[in-house]
Amino acid sequence: MSINSRATTAARHESILARLQEDIDHLPNALARIAKYILENPEKVLHQSVAELGECAGSGEASILRLCRQIGFSGFRNFKLALAAEIGRPGLPSAGPEQPDQVLQSLHDSMARNLAIAHSNAEPETLAKVAAALAASRRIDLYGAGMSGVTAELLAYRLLRVGLTALAFRSSNMAHEVANGLGPGCVAIGFSISGLSVDTVQFLKASRSAGAVTVAITNRARSPLGETADFNLQASSLHDLPIGAMLTPMVGKIFLIESLMLALGQAMERLPKKMK
Numbered sequence: 001m002s003i004n005s006r007a008t009t010a011a012r013h014e015s016i017l018a019r020l021q022e023d024i025d026h027l028p029n030a031l032a033r034i035a036k037y038i039l040e041n042p043e044k045v046l047h048q049s050v051a052e053l054g055e056c057a058g059s060g061e062a063s064i065l066r067l068c069r070q071i072g073f074s075g076f077r078n079f080k081l082a083l084a085a086e087i088g089r090p091g092l093p094s095a096g097p098e099q100p101d102q103v104l105q106s107l108h109d110s111m112a113r114n115l116a117i118a119h120s121n122a123e124p125e126t127l128a129k130v131a132a133a134l135a136a137s138r139r140i141d142l143y144g145a146g147m148s149g150v151t152a153e154l155l156a157y158r159l160l161r162v163g164l165t166a167l168a169f170r171s172s173n174m175a176h177e178v179a180n181g182l183g184p185g186c187v188a189i190g191f192s193i194s195g196l197s198v199d200t201v202q203f204l205k206a207s208r209s210a211g212a213v214t215v216a217i218t219n220r221a222r223s224p225l226g227e228t229a230d231f232n233l234q235a236s237s238l239h240d241l242p243i244g245a246m247l248t249p250m251v252g253k254i255f256l257i258e259s260l261m262l263a264l265g266q267a268m269e270r271l272p273k274k275m276k
Contacts, residue, residue: 016083017042019071024194025222030063031070036196040146042087050076111251114236118252121234122259130231131263133213134159135271137187140166141212143175143203144191151217151235151253152191158261162268172199179206186212195223204228217256233260 020035027035037057038045045053050061053076057064064076073079134140140159144152149170156168169175182188188207190200195218205228208214216229219236226232236252 118255127263131267135267148191184211195225
């Protein structure tokens with residue numbers, strides 16, 4: 001059996017998204033952009049041509065075909081067929097041949113695993129430093145796209161409930177326009193599952209240049225977004241991906257938000273009375 005045949009056989013038995021997640025840090029920039037787009041928009045990719053995917057991912061058609069071959073597929077069409085089989089019906093988890101009670105148990109196990117990963121990634125020292133910056137801030141801007149935007153809104157809501165000034169944005173144009181008012185004494189928080197989202201990286205870069213404390217919340221220990229930030233909080237792992245807009249991955253994000261709020265409560269108690 002040839003090397004290509006073995007790769008194709010392996011690709012049929014290994015999760016495509018898991019493979020992309022594992023390889024993304026080691027891919028050339030053009031291929032990494034494609035992998036990032038596929039990871040964040042798997043359902044959209046199923047309805048796109050090579051040219052459309054290249055335009056959305058900011059890479060050429062040759063790079064797309066190269067990535068397909070690198071992960072074991074002879075072409076883009078075979079790749080899409082395998083991806084369609086993997087993710088099933090958009091928006092719905094695949095139950096497979098299991099019985100209903102088995103499906104619920106699988107869902108429970110997945111959420112419990114997600115929560116355990118988030119707990120293992122929580123670093124009390126980093127949470128305390130971020131909480132101290134938030135407690136002393138005069139303004140907090142949060143930005144994220146897609147599911148990350150939902151998470152940003154959840155954290156903004158929690159911050160508002162404790163009396164802090166927090167604004168969450170899901171429009172990159174609005175976030176960049178309003179960011180002009182950021183500066184010393186402010187905090188900017190960027191959310192991105194992959195840590196590769198260009199708009200989110202630019203948002204944190206601009207905020208940091210203005211003098212704001214910057215925080216990256218991603219599913220990766222190391223990423224371009226994390227390198228841009230003063231503090232990096234890892235919500236879960238790259239295997240925690242919201243396929244079909246499933247809410248299961250939100251368990252880890254909610255744990256991180258509530259962990260940060262616990263640290264914030266302690267930080268606010270330590271503030272001088274005139275600052276409360």
